[in-house]
Amino acid sequence: MLLNKKQSHTAVSIRVLQVTIITILLIFAGRLFQLQIIEHDKYGPLSLANSLRQEAVSPARGLVYDRTGRLLIDNQPIYTITVTPANFDRDAIPLLAEYLEVPPAVVEDRINTARSYSWHRPSRIFTDVSFHSFTQIQENLWKLPGIGHHVESKRHYPTDVKASHIFGYLSEVTQQEYRSSNRYHLGDKAGRSGLEFVYEHELRGNLGTRYIQVNALGQALGPYEEETMSQSPIKGADIFTHIDSELQLLAEDLMEGKIGGLVVMDPNSGAIHALASSPSFDVERLSGRIDMDYWISLQSDTTRPLFNRAISTMQPPGSTVKPLMGLIGLDFGVVDKDTEINCRGGYTHGRHYKCLKEHGRQNLVQAIQNSCNTYFFSLMHQTMREKGLNEWHNHTRSFGLGDVTHIDLPNERRGILPDSAYYNTYFGGPREWGIGDLLSVGVGQGTFSSSPLQMALMTSRIANGGYSVRPHIVDRISYPDGSASVVEPDNEKIDWVKDEDLQVVQEGMRLAVKNGSGRFYADIADVEVAGKTGTAQNPHGKNHGWFVAYAPYDNPEIAIAVLVENAGFGSISAAPIAGLLMEKYFHGQIRRPWVYDYVKTFTPRKAEEQEDVL
Numbered sequence: 070m071l072l073n074k075k076q077s078h079t080a081v082s083i084r085v086l087q088v089t090i091i092t093i094l095l096i097f098a099g100r101l102f103q104l105q106i107i108e109h110d111k112y113g114p115l116s117l118a119n120s121l122r123q124e125a126v127s128p129a130r131g132l133v134y135d136r137t138g139r140l141l142i143d144n145q146p147i148y149t150i151t152v153t154p155a156n157f158d159r160d161a162i163p164l165l166a167e168y169l170e171v172p173p174a175v176v177e178d179r180i181n182t183a184r185s186y187s188w189h190r191p192s193r194i195f196t197d198v199s200f201h202s203f204t205q206i207q208e209n210l211w212k213l214p215g216i217g218h219h220v221e222s223k224r225h226y227p228t229d230v231k232a233s234h235i236f237g238y239l240s241e242v243t244q245q246e247y248r249s250s251n252r253y254h255l256g257d258k259a260g261r262s263g264l265e266f267v268y269e270h271e272l273r274g275n276l277g278t279r280y281i282q283v284n285a286l287g288q289a290l291g292p293y294e295e296e297t298m299s300q301s302p303i304k305g306a307d308i309f310t311h312i313d314s315e316l317q318l319l320a321e322d323l324m325e326g327k328i329g330g331l332v333v334m335d336p337n338s339g340a341i342h343a344l345a346s347s348p349s350f351d352v353e354r355l356s357g358r359i360d361m362d363y364w365i366s367l368q369s370d371t372t373r374p375l376f377n378r379a380i381s382t383m384q385p386p387g388s389t390v391k392p393l394m395g396l397i398g399l400d401f402g403v404v405d406k407d408t409e410i411n412c413r414g415g416y417t418h419g420r421h422y423k424c425l426k427e428h429g430r431q432n433l434v435q436a437i438q439n440s441c442n443t444y445f446f447s448l449m450h451q452t453m454r455e456k457g458l459n460e461w462h463n464h465t466r467s468f469g470l471g472d473v474t475h476i477d478l479p480n481e482r483r484g485i486l487p488d489s490a491y492y493n494t495y496f497g498g499p500r501e502w503g504i505g506d507l508l509s510v511g512v513g514q515g516t517f518s519s520s521p522l523q524m525a526l527m528t529s530r531i532a533n534g535g536y537s538v539r540p541h542i543v544d545r546i547s548y549p550d551g552s553a554s555v556v557e558p559d560n561e562k563i564d565w566v567k568d569e570d571l572q573v574v575q576e577g578m579r580l581a582v583k584n585g586s587g588r589f590y591a592d593i594a595d596v597e598v599a600g601k602t603g604t605a606q607n608p609h610g611k612n613h614g615w616f617v618a619y620a621p622y623d624n625p626e627i628a629i630a631v632l633v634e635n636a637g638f639g640s641i642s643a644a645p646i647a648g649l650l651m652e653k654y655f656h657g658q659i660r661r662p663w664v665y666d667y668v669k670t671f672t673p674r675k676a677e678e679q680e681d682v683l
Contacts (some may be wrong), residue, residue: 127276128275128277129144129222129302129305130224130273130305131268131273133308134307135230136309136311138309139314141226141228141230142225145222145357146222147222147223148197148198148200148218150194150195150198151218152215154184154215156214158214159180164209169206176194190254203218223356224239224356226353232312233263233350234344234377234379235317239259239260239355240259240261240355241256252276254276262480264477264478268306271546274302303549306547306549309544310543311342312344315653316342316653317343323646328378328634329346329633329634330346330378331343331379331632334540335627336529336530336532336533336538337529340541340558341476346377346378378520378632380476381481381520382482383482384613384634385515388615388639389513389524389601391437392531392574392578394445394448395436396574397461397464398433399567399573400565401452405433407432411429416443418450419505422442422446423442437577437581438577438584440585450508453504458488458507459489462488464565468563470486470523476541486519487510513603522630524617524630525629528618528630529625532625534566537562578600578618579597579622581600582599582600586602587616587618587644589644590641591651596621596655600629602640602643603639604637604639610635611636613632613636614636614642614643615632616630616644616646627651629647631643635673636671645671648664649664649665
């Protein structure tokens with residue numbers, strides 16, 4: 070009897086257990102049915118997200134071309150190593166450092182930066198790694214959870230043209246930049262100088278998105294083939310410039326080993342055909358993974374190779390401003406084309422202001438041709454008495470001096486073009502300065518400074534009939550959708566300029582090259598060149614050499630300004646460079662190899678070794 074009760078109790082217990090198990094299984098099955106079928110649209114994407122990783126896809130940066138369509142800048146593929154901090158084992162830092170051939174402290178620092186950016190997103194930690202390092206990491210990826218890679222690109226320069234101050238360079242965006250913009254992620258690069266900086270928005274393009282299947286360690290298994298989720302990047306716009314590659318290459322060659330800058334431009338449109346600053350730097354070594362030793366050497370170099378002397382230097386323009394001074398004097402009525410000044414070797418006002426020599430009686434054309442300081446000291450004196458400093462300042466400024474030109478390059482400087490406010494500050498009040506402080510300004514000395522770009526612009530406006538063209542490097546921008554934007558040149562007439570006055574100073578500039586100090590090296594065959602040499606006094610060392618010119622005389626196509634610092638007379642330092650550039654532009658080749666050899670081996674002369682050179 071007792072046995073039967075125990076058997077009956079056991080049978081009930083088994084039945085209850087069976088019912089309980091069946092009930093639990095039914096609940097699980099129901100819940101599974103609910104999750105998989107009824108609420109699939111809600112929970113499917115969440116499940117998918119646990120096995121997928123979203124990655125940003127960098128767009129291809131826009132290309133850069135010269136005026137003939139020749140490719141100047143393109144992109145070259147590189148390997149980039151990434152980390153997803155949430156999946157990374159910090160014990161693997163020494164191993165990763167070994168494969169990358171960098172100190173472990175560097176890897177740790179990069180990992181920490183990535184963690185501060187995002188714990189779960191992959192971030193770049195090393196770019197442009199060698200193929201050897203890349204293959205080692207790929208072969209041992211199972212030891213490096215959270216480590217991945219991208220195939221990206223770096224800037225590549227397929228020609229011999231350096232143009233470092235035109236092109237500019239890129240570097241990694243700062244924490245502030247990538248946190249304040251949805252266009253950048255950690256490790257992205259942005260333009261820091263040159264066209265890369267000015268046209269960063271156009272060149273960069275738009276980021277895309279892709280999804281990668283990953284395992285439990287966060288390691289990529291392959292792309293997730295679902296087109297509706299991914300978004301293709303949009304490549305950057307291509308830029309077509311006015312740069313003449315052959316002319317630019319020659320300009321860089323001629324300036325090698327010198328300190329200074331030059332600009333070659335179309336005086337009718339403002340298009341820049343060549344722009345060089347020396348010393349320069351190798352943009353290739355700042356592309357991809359920056360050579361830090363090289364970067365440090367650039368920063369510490371006392372000749373400042375990163376400084377763009379073509380647009381940012383501030384040096385006295387010397388006698389190159391005399392044509393403009395004459396034009397202003399004609400407009401003010403201070404002189405006319407026949408007004409003569411007797412040069413006896415200088416001008417006296419309180420003290421004696423020297424001229425190069427005794428020129429005798431000089432009219433304006435002769436004074437420009439012979440670079441007679443006495444004439445322009447007298448002209449400045451009369452201008453200050455009859456019109457005053459501020460009216461002179463305004464006229465001079467309308468020709469591009471003392472102001473930014475708005476060229477499409479960064480860090481342009483205004484230079485110094487004094488007015489009464491400047492002198493009140495400089496000397497400490499209106500009673501502390503007078504005409505005697507201004508005479509040197511009339512010959513491009515004293516408190517007067519400018520850049521080669523400004524002097525090329527001044528020359529262009531004299532050459533083109535007095536139109537205020539704006540210098541620019543980019544001709545047009547071509548977008549991926551097929552549209553384009555064209556840079557329209559400014560072409561507004563300077564209201565005070567008269568054609569008959571321009572003809573007078575233009576004639577003086579022509580004679581300065583034909584019979585004056587420019588005749589030695591700038592008077593080229595079959596092309597009539599007009600120009601003006603200049604030698605700017607330098608209290609800290611040897612004088613600076615200047616030369617400005619345009620050609621042809623009757624129908625100008627190019628205007629040039631060359632500055633060679635600490636090189637002495639402009640007629641023998643700067644003019645030969647301009648002469649060779651014009652020869653190349655008009656004839657397609659250098660016809661005077663002896664002048665080329667002279668420029669390449671040039672050594673500044675002592676003052677007594679050269680006469681009639683201003």
